[in-house]
Amino acid sequence: MEDQEIRKAGLKVTAPRVKILELLENSEQRHVSAEDVYRMLLSANEDIGLATVYRVLTQFEEAGLVEKHHFEDGHSVFELNKGKHHDHIVCVTCGRVKEFVDETIEDRQKKIADELGFQISEHDLVIYGKCLDDACERKP
Amino acid sequence: MEDQEIRKAGLKVTAPRVKILELLENSEQRHVSAEDVYRMLLSANEDIGLATVYRVLTQFEEAGLVEKHHFEDGHSVFELNKGKHHDHIVCVTCGRVKEFVDETIEDRQKKIADELGFQISEHDLVIYGKCLDDACERKP
DNA sequence: AAATAAATTGAGATACCGTATCGTTGAGAG
DNA sequence: CTCTCAACGATACGGTATCTCAATTTATTT
Ligand SMILES: [Zn+2]
Ligand SMILES: [Zn+2]
Ligand SMILES: [Zn+2]
Ligand SMILES: [Zn+2]
Numbered sequence: 001m002e003d004q005e006i007r008k009a010g011l012k013v014t015a016p017r018v019k020i021l022e023l024l025e026n027s028e029q030r031h032v033s034a035e036d037v038y039r040m041l042l043s044a045n046e047d048i049g050l051a052t053v054y055r056v057l058t059q060f061e062e063a064g065l066v067e068k069h070h071f072e073d074g075h076s077v078f079e080l081n082k083g084k085h086h087d088h089i090v091c092v093t094c095g096r097v098k099e100f101v102d103e104t105i106e107d108r109q110k111k112i113a114d115e116l117g118f119q120i121s122e123h124d125l126v127i128y129g130k131c132l133d134d135a136c137e138r139k140p
Numbered sequence: 141m142e143d144q145e146i147r148k149a150g151l152k153v154t155a156p157r158v159k160i161l162e163l164l165e166n167s168e169q170r171h172v173s174a175e176d177v178y179r180m181l182l183s184a185n186e187d188i189g190l191a192t193v194y195r196v197l198t199q200f201e202e203a204g205l206v207e208k209h210h211f212e213d214g215h216s217v218f219e220l221n222k223g224k225h226h227d228h229i230v231c232v233t234c235g236r237v238k239e240f241v242d243e244t245i246e247d248r249q250k251k252i253a254d255e256l257g258f259q260i261s262e263h264d265l266v267i268y269g270k271c272l273d274d275a276c277e278r279k280p
Numbered sequence: 281a282a283a284t285a286a287a288t289t290g291a292g293a294t295a296c297c298g299t300a301t302c303g304t305t306g307a308g309a310g
Numbered sequence: 311c312t313c314t315c316a317a318c319g320a321t322a323c324g325g326t327a328t329c330t331c332a333a334t335t336t337a338t339t340t
Contacts, residue, residue, distance in 0.1 A: 012335085012336055012337075013336080013337095014335075014336075015335090033326095034326085034327080035326085050327090051327090051328075051329085054326090054327060054328070055328090058328095074325080074326075075325085075326065075327090076326090076327090
């Protein structure tokens with residue numbers, strides 16, 4: 001269960017942590033903000049404070065359970081760590097997010113960092129555009 | 141002078157706009173935050189409000205005079221628009237920023253957007269790492 | 281199972297970046 | 311020069327995220 005993962009991360013097993021991890025694993029959307037999580041918890045009648053949501057997500061990030069990304073629209077989004085790196089393409093209209101991996105891009109970045117004298121630690125690549133999905137429309 | 145550029149952008153030529161544009165053109169650092177600009181203006185004994193700095197930078201961005209980027213450390217940074225697109229590599233220790241252009245990466249992104257059904261509008265690629273500069277150390 | 285020490289929680293206060301408001305000032309057209 | 315409206319500075323405000331703190335809960339030790 002989730003209990004094991006939480007324990008393995010060096011954290012005590014508490015109701016909020018279990019609920020949030022469950023939620024991330026079962027969520028329709030892979031990429032969710034802290035507010036998204038908070039609202040989902042409210043819908044599920046879970047009495048968990050917003051501060052706790054931020055705290056737990058941050059702890060999960062530090063433990064490597066989740067990753068945090070900054071998209072342009074303002075707030076951070078979190079996603080379960082799948083283990084393999086990927087980048088994102090985001091629809092500027094409907095917010096849909098897709099993931100991709102391109103080894104060529106990855107390799108070029110290593111080369112660039114090398115040439116410019118940087119020991120690369122990570123990178124963020126986000127492509128923004130308009131998706132061609134039929135149901136694409138601005139969110140309320 | 142700067143007056144021409146501002147006029148060409150469709151904006152009235154006012155002291156704050158001229159001062160801020162001068163500052164961007166003469167600044168040691170190409171990539172500066174609104175707060176940076178504000179502090180530099182204070183140092184130069186210019187009596188310009190922070191709200192005006194934000195306003196003017198935003199107007200410059202809308203006019204295409206400057207570009208705005210989000211790095212991970214929190215606040216936005218602005219830079220004069222050089223006309224040609226480039227990406228950034230940022231030192232996580234000292235904050236040094238270098239620019240690069242890689243046509244291979246640019247091409248791959250177009251291809252990816254195409255394959256995933258997105259009409260690409262822009263992208264943000266930032267590499268983070270530790271620079272090998274002698275004077276690299278965490279800022280106060 | 282009860283006691284204990286330490287970590288975690290929720291509510292609210294607080295911090296931070298950036299924007300909106302508003303009365304005053306000043307650019308620039310006529 | 312006059313007049314009009316954009317732009318200004320100060321300050322209040324908004325949204326996201328963090329901090330504080332008393333009360334609770336966990337997990338370990340009797
Ligand atoms: Zn869309
Ligand atoms: Zn992802
Ligand atoms: Zn740049
Ligand atoms: Zn450095």
